Amino acid sequence: MEKVTQRWLAILMVPMILLMSFGMQGSVAAEESESSLDIRVNGAILIDADSGKVLYEENADKPLGIASMTKMMTEYLMFEAIEDGTITWDQEYKVTEYTYKVSQDRRLSNVPLRRDGSYTIRELYEAVAIYSANAATIAIAESIAGSEEEFVNLMNKKAEEFGLTDYKFVNSTGLNNSDLQGMHPSAFGEKDENVMPARSVAKLAYHLLKEFPEVLDTTKIAKKTFREGTDDAIDMVNWNFMLPGLVYEYEGIDGLKTGTTEFAGHCFTGTAVRDGRRVIAVVMNAVDDKGVGSYEARFDATRKLFDYGFKEFSETELLKAGHQFKKQKTLAVIKGKEKKVAIATKKPIKMLVRNGEDQDYTTELVLDEKLVKNGQVQAPIKKGTVVGHVKLVKKEGPDYGFIDGKIVDAEVVTTEEVKKAGWLPLTMGAIGNFFSNAWNSSTGFVKGLFN
Template sequence: MKKVTRRWLSVLMVPMMLLMTIGIHTPAANAESSLGIHVDGAILIDADSGKVLYEENADKALGIASMTKMMTEYLMFEALEEGTISWDQEYRVNGYTYAVSQDRRLSNVPLRRDGTYTIRELYEAVAIYSANAATIAIAETIAGTEAEFIKLMNAKAEELGLTDYKFVNSTGLNNNDLQGMHPSGTGEKDENVMPARSVAKLAYHLLQDYPEVLETTKISKKVFREGTEDAINMDNWNFMLPGLVYEYPGVDGLKTGTTEFAGHCFTGTATRADKRVIAVVMNAVDTKGVGSYQARFDATRALFDYGFSQFTETELLPAGHQFKKQKTLGVIKGKEKKVGIATKEPVSMLIRNSEKKEYEPELVLDKKLVKDGKVQAPLKKGTVIGHVKLVKKDGSDLGFIDGETAGTEVVTTEEVKKAGWFSLTMGAIGDFFASAWKSSTGFVKGLFD
């Protein structure tokens, strides 16, 4: 069975820049959700289609900490694709990146003063070890300065349709950790923020556009500059990877994040059979309101379990499906007066078990081609005249992360040639007399009313 998910309804998202309240963020002991997790925000989506499977306070802007690095990674892959940078391109350490790299309170690989490092080395340090100075180095390589890189981050966020975001640096650190060298135009105590929905959308596009990121994020341990005196062990902060303390089958990414402001956050992705999901948890705490690595991974585990156990890829419409109330369209200027219409491909979607009967098809005709229920000849077989979308009867469906709907094209099932001149003329004459007869009979009838 072929899986088809079309993006028919595009939602134009206008970014809103937020002003962050300055102060210490105290993790809140949220009321237990239906999944038994305690978070400030969470969301679970199908990584293939973007179908939202679960959400909890997903539209409130919250601190994202090092989950920010997914945007830096996206822009890095894009620059590599465009050829503006290369994997073996070397970055020379400056005073800013050197100073940040020496702060071992932060996640870092120490960089040598005036040393040089390839983009590949820096990227591996970012994706595996969440190295902050290495992240800044990549940002500077792409844009010249981190301040200019932030402009690229904001532009890409708008392009991807993210909402309620605020980027003040490339790393997700609090600016106060950047030793007074934070990007110009940003506040000393500012920190990046975004809602869980936007974080999930960023992760969704990263995996859709650059799935090769998983080849690195799945590495649980690696030695930076192995075989040199600068060698340092890099242990992946994603403790749900195989062989690590909170191992979960199928996990191969994506990005953790922890700061005092943001709390313990995680964007995780895992596969089971042919199904991949993306989970985002923000400021995860335990039952006592205390944030920890375990709290964020326990919350993610609950989301993964829910997605894999409660949802199944289900065919909702077969190819060639015809609509009971409209199996045909009228044809103008055609040799045939009607033409059959049907779905082009099957429609499948990740839905909760036993909810197949809860969805019904809705035909949406292309208003530019179909007017008053008629379409003009000539028509080839397979001409697209609209699309179908699946609608949940009770309106409780959570939709898609990109505002799309599950559906497929609706096409004509046969060819209809344009009628010849004689046929069109006779048809016009027939229509004239039919109209005249209708008018006359109506007139006569009116005399006796």
């Protein structure tokens, strides 16, 4: 009888276990849908291009292959060199054996260069920005630094200056060194390739757009003919197929750089603007639902990031200008004509916040310890002196901060001037303090006699 009872109990338990299992799976699926955009990538990040606020990230700190997204650094250094006068747009480049041989490899993205030809920096740049031309990229590197090897040193130095992390530049193009005809920079191996995490890629794009926004005048061109009207003419179709008129077009997109190698997979740093707000998205090694990398997969992932940024976030005023904290409306003043000075926020504190989450943020006053000691400042104090900042704290859920590590523009300042007290008040105050301290000491001593 006991065996029969156990058997029936087991039979009855099966559907209950299955129901519990389905319920748990449903719960997990719901949690995943809240924390993920269901993009199939090895790494991704989405930022606001103006403030650098990080809106979304997924495995954003893992170093991965970046392929031709490398060329954003080459473009940055080119614009900087033009600004410094190191090179000019009309400067002629004489083709070297290196760039000639690489340009003839039609397995790679290239515009063929004549062995005895010369090309302007502007022509080479357009081939890079529109068609991701690899030999043209090397030509720009040689024009700036004399050799690609020296140029790579500049790339790594600039990466350090930007505060990028876990980066490695081994060439100017993003190709695997094995594709460079045995003429790759000698400091690196035959199989080396450029790597960087998605966060660093986004920071690089952020600096490029902040300092040289004119890059978009070229990256937004969907089609152009290289050396039109000559025997060397070749049609260039932008590899960014999300541009207007191309197969995966997306409203507002105007850049920035694709990248594809066997090592890196299908990558893309895209930027788009709507209603005056620009975002930057980075996807790395995007695959489809079958786990296969493709152009479509990287653009589908980018589209989801763009939609999330534009639809789910709004600029929200978290504190008004002139806001005073209830527990700290003033600071005590030492050696001033006034004994205290009022403090308040300098500007309205605004930030991109996910819709409905504005109440999730609390604000904390953080005083500058170098200027404010024990809640006191020393006169004289000018009106508008920065005495601290507001720290925003999210009560629940992730807040990814800013791409460059800064805090939101939230300075707290003095709202009035306090002049230093004159000689006589300071002297009288010092005398008063002396006698007060002396009295306290003496009364303390007398009391001590009777204890």
